[in-house]
Amino acid sequence: MAGLKSLKKTRRIQIIILAFVALALSTGLIGYALQDGINYYRSPSEVIAEPPRADEVFRMGGLVSDGSIVRGQGETVSFSVTDGAETVPVRYTGVLPDLFSENQGMIGTGTYVEGVFEATEILAKHDEEYMPKEVVDSLKETGVYVEPDY
Known part of the structure; x- marks a missing residue:
């Protein structure tokens, strides 16, 4: 009878250890998957003031x-x-959105390499009135943003 209780206790400990290892492994995999999914927003002034690493x-x-x-x-x-205060050169290879044009708002995703923002994706505003919130906020900080008169 003593051997049976010892076997149940050993089995229970093995299951707890296995569950802990599985939890740690899944947490690590989720963290690794999200590593490239989180892209911080920066204005041109922030990029010039504190240039990001080339691999960021x-x-x-x-x-x-x-x-x-x-x-x-x-x-x-x-x-x-x-953003009205600073200007950053951008290089992009791909098809630009239809609404992409000069003096219009845009957001790009990419890296800052040797003084040039190497974009992998470019998003343009959706219509004449829309501009992304991050762009509006950075333009307001530099005093360039003008409220649209609807």
């Missing part, structure tokens, strides 16, 4: 500078984004 993926937004769009080889496009 983040979002940056502002207004596309007037006269800055230059189409290069293939689908590569270069332009500048400003």
